[in-house]
Amino acid sequence: MNLLLCSAIFSLTATFALCGIKDLHEHFEHFDETQSIDLHGLHNNGTLKLSPEFHKENTVTNDLSTEGEEEEDYLDLDKILSEDDDYFDIIDATPDSVSELKQGNILELFQGKTRIQRLNILNANFAFNLYRSLKDKANSTDNILLAPVGISTAMAMISLGLRGETQEEVLDSLGFRDFVNASSKYDLMTIHNLFHKLTHRLFRRNFGYTLRSVNDLYIRRQFPILGEFKNNMKRYYFAEAQLADFADPTFLAKANERILKLTKGLIKEALVQVHPATLMMILNCVYFKGTWENKFPVEMTQKHSFRLNEKEVVKVPMMRTKANFLATVDNELDCGVLQLPYVGNISMLIVLPYKQASMKALEKQLTPQVVERWQKSMTNRTREILLPKFKLEKSYDLIEYLKTLGINELFTQNGNYSGISEESIIINKFSHQGTITVNEEGTEAASVTTAGFMPLSAQIRFVVDRPFLFLIYEHRTSCLLFMGRVANPTKV
Known part of the structure; x- marks a missing residue:
């Protein structure tokens, strides 16, 4: 399964200094697709031997200079992940106010979570709201x-x-404001x-599996970007500023070539x-390529009816x-x-409405609370x-x-970008592009009460022959990587 999404492209314009930004030519020339590693190599203790080249290929950007970085940033993963480990392993106390919240409040899910x-x-909650806006x-x-x-990451980057x-x-x-307010330890x-x-x-x-993300920050020559913003983009998101001439057709060609390589030809x-x-x-x-734990035998794939609605059927x-x-x-x-x-530690949830009319109710009520209760109520058994x-x-x-989600001022002349530059600027583009392929090998790309659930003890077949939703989660971090609706599998 391959799945890739060019998650977000921001471009800012102004009615109209170099800041230590490296040259764009060097940025493109530095990318080397020939770097590779034998992922089957193991240390004597059974752990993977992961070289600096592997991590440069499978991290946020391929253009981070190793100057100033210690070798163990790439080699000693336990050391990396133990630094400030409280950021994802310590479970903070649930705020007292949660007990007073009405049932269904998102903060209820914080209990027992890292x-x-x-x-x-909260990222997933935002995603479901954005999905509804797209669906409408x-x-x-x-x-x-x-x-x-990818979208949440891009929004967090610009919020700096x-x-x-x-x-x-x-x-x-x-x-993000709800997150900060959930604990006196957060800012x-x-x-x-x-x-x-x-x-x-x-x-x-x-x-x-292969999961990688690439963040790039392109700056027009002589645009006076603030040093703090530039440094924070690199520090937190590995996005090192690159000089660019957006009026030069060569920029588009080289940028697209870079994206094509980074996404294995998908975008x-x-x-x-x-x-x-x-x-x-x-x-x-964002690029993801995963292999099913239980592959679908190719010889078992056959044409089957898929009901688009109550009247239309296609063969897939x-x-x-x-x-x-x-x-x-x-x-x-x-x-x-x-x-x-x-x-x-990644899986795809297939959510299959039993009737055509049920899809609308499902899409309207899809929340992190609902997903968590699905996962808690699941039973394991042999199924076809x-x-x-x-x-x-x-x-x-x-x-x-x-804008329908309340983000309005960001896209107007009144937007306050004073943390980026003293110039008057505005976002005029925020695009999101992606592709996903699901086949026999895997994938390549890019409040309901508990009483409402029951185990599938009597249902041994799960036939996805009508429109459905899919959600791809990384379970350790509860990260919603990709989601979507397949209304017609014969269309792209």
């Missing part, structure tokens, strides 16, 4: 694809430079530290055009396998939920699974959708 899990719960403006027959972790009401809108909409920099730690956890460890022409007056661009890409290649899988039934939302694990092969390719300009 800091990084708490942040990812789409046809019921449209497929949808998002990379929530926001001030005043502009920053407050972003913090409130993403749930805004806790969030950025957690994104930094999440990067190490997700993208610097090898658990049998083509991520940048179609860039306004020549652009001053700064922030780019985030339907994969088939039989093994032990976790699953549950949600009677209140009238759907079945199946967990398909990848090698490693039928799942369609599909490939999605989607591209969105997210500005209008983000």
